[in-house]
Structures are given as structure tokens and as C-alpha cells.
Amino acid sequence: MQYPPGILGPWQWLRAHQSTADAGLASAVFVLILLGTVLGSDTYRLTGMDLALTALACASLSVRRRIPWAVLAFTCALSAAFIALRPVDGRVPVILAAAMALYTVAARTDRHTTWLTGLAVCVGLTALAMCFGKGPWYGQANFAVFAWTGMAAAAGDAVRSRRAYITAIEERAERAERSREQEARRRVAEERMRIARELHDVVAHHIALVNVQAGVAAHVMDARPDQAKQALAHVREASRSALAELRTTVGLLRQSGEPEAPMEPAPGLAVLDQLLDGFRRAGLRVTVECDGEGCGCDEEHPGGPALPASVDLTAYRVIQESLTNVQKHAGPQADAVVRISRAGGELRVVVDDDGAAGFAAEVGRVPEGAGVAGRTDGVTAPLFSRPAPAASEGSASKRPAPERTDPAATAEEHHNRATAEHATGARDADPGVLSGEPAGAAAGTGGGHGLLGMHERASALGGVCRTGARPGGGFRVSVRLPLQVPPHGAAAPSP
Structure with a gap:
């Protein structure tokens, strides 16, 4: 009652x-x-x-x-x-x-x-x-x-x-x-992380290309209009690809219940050449080395067993994010090498860059074992010996630019100038790094979402992702992915 x-x-x-x-x-x-x-x-x-x-x-x-x-x-x-x-x-x-x-x-x-x-x-x-x-x-x-x-x-x-x-x-x-409440909160947090990772993978790469090409177009608009048109065409192509992938991702997120299978296949190593072409058009020098049958990108050995879809997509995203970081952080003179091998029941992907020693010296980076700002994972954080005067005074923008005739060189020229002018924000680093404070002093204001996404993707498949500075300068991303994807929560293999 x-x-x-x-x-x-x-x-x-x-x-x-x-x-x-x-x-x-x-x-x-x-x-x-x-x-x-x-x-x-x-x-x-x-x-x-x-x-x-x-x-x-x-x-x-x-x-x-x-x-x-x-x-x-x-x-x-x-x-x-x-x-x-x-x-x-x-x-x-x-x-x-x-x-x-x-x-x-x-x-x-x-x-x-x-x-x-x-x-x-x-x-x-x-x-x-x-x-x-x-x-x-x-x-x-x-x-x-x-x-x-x-x-x-x-x-x-x-x-x-x-x-x-x-x-x-x-x-x-x-x-x-x-x-139930804790499980619901955990699921919401996992879903938010998944959405953030997907959006980052879809948008960051294309936006980085758009940024470089747009800067090139603005720089050569008056002196070399043909190269400006070519750069703007690259901007249009990259933005169109970004919009298409973003539209697909948002469409999947809007679906209620279980999402339907996408009409187009997920990107994988089979379309790696298209990804590399975009970076090369932006001025990045990148080479690929494939070792072993069935690694997914070796046209000379097409007879190997196909990669699992999840492994194929993860390898593609790791290469995409690694090269995007090289383009943003390693300097215009850097070279990148992508090594893909399949052996021992696992797929190995290694992306190395040489760090462009001249670029490191310009912004005051310690080259020996310092790595790249914002791209550390359990390794020594990058240290800057001094703030770059050009970043605050604008003197770098006043230096005469060397004459370039090819688009790649023009992209390098613009990237060099833009990075010197905006060194405090272009490297996803802690602001305290440039001011002489310890790395992480301003935690929460830096980037590093791409590295986190790579680690999460590898861990979800039971794999291992290692990132850090190379002894001779530059940066390395190394990922090992088991071809037999373990059940959820399985321990990752030892490195």
C-alpha cells in the first residue's frame, strides 16, 4: 500500500x-x-x-x-x-x-x-x-x-x-x-579510446599532408604557380581522402546495434604503395624492404598465405602513423625505411628514420639517443639544450631561402622554415622541454596520441610495440604481431 x-x-x-x-x-x-x-x-x-x-x-x-x-x-x-x-x-x-x-x-x-x-x-x-x-x-x-x-x-x-x-x-x-556501473564505465572508456584511435588514424595522416602541401603552395604561389597548382592538387586529393574515410568512420559510429560490414575493404598492406606515394609527393624520402612470402606487400611473392584482416590493418596503421611522425618531427632531410617481414608465425614491421642531424642541430635537439619529442615510450626523453631563438624572435623566417626547383625540395624548404618558426608546437612535445624544464612537466598539453594508438592496436592482438631513439640518431618504431590472434586478454609475447 x-x-x-x-x-x-x-x-x-x-x-x-x-x-x-x-x-x-x-x-x-x-x-x-x-x-x-x-x-x-x-x-x-x-x-x-x-x-x-x-x-x-x-x-x-x-x-x-x-x-x-x-x-x-x-x-x-x-x-x-x-x-x-x-x-x-x-x-x-x-x-x-x-x-x-x-x-x-x-x-x-x-x-x-x-x-x-x-x-x-x-x-x-x-x-x-x-x-x-x-x-x-x-x-x-x-x-x-x-x-x-x-x-x-x-x-x-x-x-x-x-x-x-x-x-x-x-x-x-x-x-x-x-x-554493472563499473563495467558500463569501462566499456564507455574503451569505446571512447577506440573512437579516438580511429579518428586519429583517419585524420592525422591526411591533415599532415594537407598542412605541408598548403604551406608549399603558399610559398611558391607567386614565383612558381605551376608548382603551387600541383601542391594544391595534392591538398585536394588528401582532403578528399580524409573526408571519405571520416565519413565512413562516422557512419559506422552512428549505427545502432552491431555495425554492418563496410562496403569497401579496410586498408591494408596491399595498398601500401598508395600510402607511400602520398608521403613521397609531400617530399618525404621513404623506401620499403619486404622479406618473406605473404608479408602483404611483396609483389614478387604473391603466393604466401594471406594475412589476417586485423593484423593487416594494424600493420598498415602503424606504418601510416610512423611515417606521419617522421614527416612532422624528423626534419625535411630525414630518410625513412620501412621493413616488413613474416617469419616464425608473426609479422614484423620496423620503421626507421635517420633523424636529420642538421634539423636536430637547428632546433637544439641532443642527437645522441634523444629520440623525437613526444614520441617516447619508456626511453630517455628528448632534451633541448636551449630554446631556439628563431622560434621566439622570428629570425628564421628572415633567412634567405635556398633556391629549389623540384616540389620535394620546396616542401623541405617550407617544412624547415615552418618548424623553426613554430618549434614550440610542432613536435608534440611537453612545453617544458623547450624551456629547460624536465620532460613531462606540462603533462597533458602534449601529443603522443599516435604512439599510444600504436601500442593499443598491437596489444589488442597480443603483439608488442617498441618505440625509441636509435643509437646513431633518429627514431625507430618496431612492431611484432602474431598471425594467430590470441583471445582477448592474452599476454603479449616477450620482446
Whole structure:
């Protein structure tokens, strides 16, 4: 039954006013004893002593919740006194108060204590009734004493068990609810990371190409309009590809339920040449070395077994992100080498760049083992010995640019100038690096999302991704992907 707000139901009111409820219970027990005694026998009459003992026993029930053991001892003592002083026909009305006190103790203690206490009360009072009663020891009234006390102990134990069961159910429900909430939060976090990784892989590569080619076009627009048109054509092609992939990704994210299979195959090593052509048009010098049949990109060995789709896509994304980082961070004079091999039940992808020592010196990078800012993973963070004056003063933009005639050289020229002008923001590094502060001093403002995405992709397949500086300068990304994709949560192989 539903009650209006602010109005308590009967049980809620009793729980809120326990002292009043106990006083009412004591009065009810006293009245019940009187009625039972008067109506139960024509020959039995209560004396003043009987009334006094009964009244004391019932009055003690008003504090049964506060001092249950004391009330039990008091009512049992009064019951024993009643039996010893009134050996009439075994009738012991005050035993009802002792039974209520025993019920209270049983409902508030453990089962072992309940049964020991109940047995002591039952046997003790029954033995007294048998010894002092006028009737035979096996009389019905004597066993009534045992029955009342035994039922009280059993009822109290049942109530306690029921309360414990309900409490356990509620706690289990709360734990399950917390687990569901935690699982939901975990799934949301994983989905957000997956979406971020996909969007980064789709957009970052094309935007980097657009940035370089747009800078080239702006630089040569007046002097060499033909090269500017060619650069703008590359911008248009890269932006069209970015929009197409972004539209596909957003379309998958908008689908409710399980996403449908895409109409076009996911990119893989089979279209690696198209990816490399885009980088080469942007001025990056990159070569590919394939070793072993079935590595996915070796046209001379097409007969090898096909790569698993997940491995093929991961290898493609790793190469894409690595070359994008080379283009953004390693300098215009850097060379990149992509090595792909398939052996021992795994696919290995290694992307090396030589770091362009001249570029490192221009921005103040320590070449030996320093790596590339923003692209560290458990290796020594890159350190800049000093801030680049050109970055703050704009002097780099005033240096005369060398004459270039080919688009690649023009891209290098623009990249060199733009990087010197914007060294504080072009390398995905911690701002503290350029100011002489320890790497990571301004955590949370840098980049590094691409590296994180590569590690997550490799880990999801049970593989290993290692990134770090090369001893002779430059940077290396090395990924090992098992061809037999392990179940989710399997440990990655040791490097």
C-alpha cells in the first residue's frame, strides 16, 4: 500500500518509535496473560503475588531491545520464582514474558548462542515445573513450558536468519549494481579510446599532408604557380581522402546495434604503395624492404598465405602513423625505411628514420639517443639544450631561402622554415622541454596520441610495440604481431 509523502505506514512507524512499540507490547502481553488465566480455568485464581510477578516480568519487556540479556535473565528468574512459590497445577502464566525475552535474544545473536541459551532456558524451567508441580512430571502443563520457550528460540533464530538473508541479498544487489556501473564505465572508456584511435588514424595522416602541401603552395604561389597548382592538387586529393574515410568512420559510429560490414575493404598492406606515394609527393624520402612470402606487400611473392584482416590493418596503421611522425618531427632531410617481414608465425614491421642531424642541430635537439619529442615510450626523453631563438624572435623566417626547383625540395624548404618558426608546437612535445624544464612537466598539453594508438592496436592482438631513439640518431618504431590472434586478454609475447 502506498502512503502519501510524509506519512509512515504501520511498520515504518513501529521502526521509528521502538520504545513506544515495546511498551505497547509489554502491556499487550500482560493483558493476554490475564485473559488466558481468567478464561482458561474456573478453579485457578491469580493472587496478589501472581499479579506482582507477572506485572514485573511484563514491564521488563519495555526495555528488551536495549538490554536483552538482562531482561531474559530477569524474566527467567521471575518464572522460576513463580513455579517454586505457586505449585498449583503447573500453570505458569509468566512464562509468556520469558518466552518473549528469549525470542528477542535469539533474534539478535548467532545461531550457536541461540540454541545454547534456548536449551538452557527450556530445560531449566521445564525441570523446575516437573519438580515443583503437583501433577505428574509428564503432565501437559510441564511440556507446555518447554514448548513455549522452544518455539520462542526457534522463532527468534528464524527471524535472524531471514534478516541476514535479506541483508545478503541487498548487499549482493548493490555489488552487482556497482559492478554493472563499473563495467558500463569501462566499456564507455574503451569505446571512447577506440573512437579516438580511429579518428586519429583517419585524420592525422591526411591533415599532415594537407598542412605541408598548403604551406608549399603558399610559398611558391607567386614565383612558381605551376608548382603551387600541383601542391594544391595534392591538398585536394588528401582532403578528399580524409573526408571519405571520416565519413565512413562516422557512419559506422552512428549505427545502432552491431555495425554492418563496410562496403569497401579496410586498408591494408596491399595498398601500401598508395600510402607511400602520398608521403613521397609531400617530399618525404621513404623506401620499403619486404622479406618473406605473404608479408602483404611483396609483389614478387604473391603466393604466401594471406594475412589476417586485423593484423593487416594494424600493420598498415602503424606504418601510416610512423611515417606521419617522421614527416612532422624528423626534419625535411630525414630518410625513412620501412621493413616488413613474416617469419616464425608473426609479422614484423620496423620503421626507421635517420633523424636529420642538421634539423636536430637547428632546433637544439641532443642527437645522441634523444629520440623525437613526444614520441617516447619508456626511453630517455628528448632534451633541448636551449630554446631556439628563431622560434621566439622570428629570425628564421628572415633567412634567405635556398633556391629549389623540384616540389620535394620546396616542401623541405617550407617544412624547415615552418618548424623553426613554430618549434614550440610542432613536435608534440611537453612545453617544458623547450624551456629547460624536465620532460613531462606540462603533462597533458602534449601529443603522443599516435604512439599510444600504436601500442593499443598491437596489444589488442597480443603483439608488442617498441618505440625509441636509435643509437646513431633518429627514431625507430618496431612492431611484432602474431598471425594467430590470441583471445582477448592474452599476454603479449616477450620482446
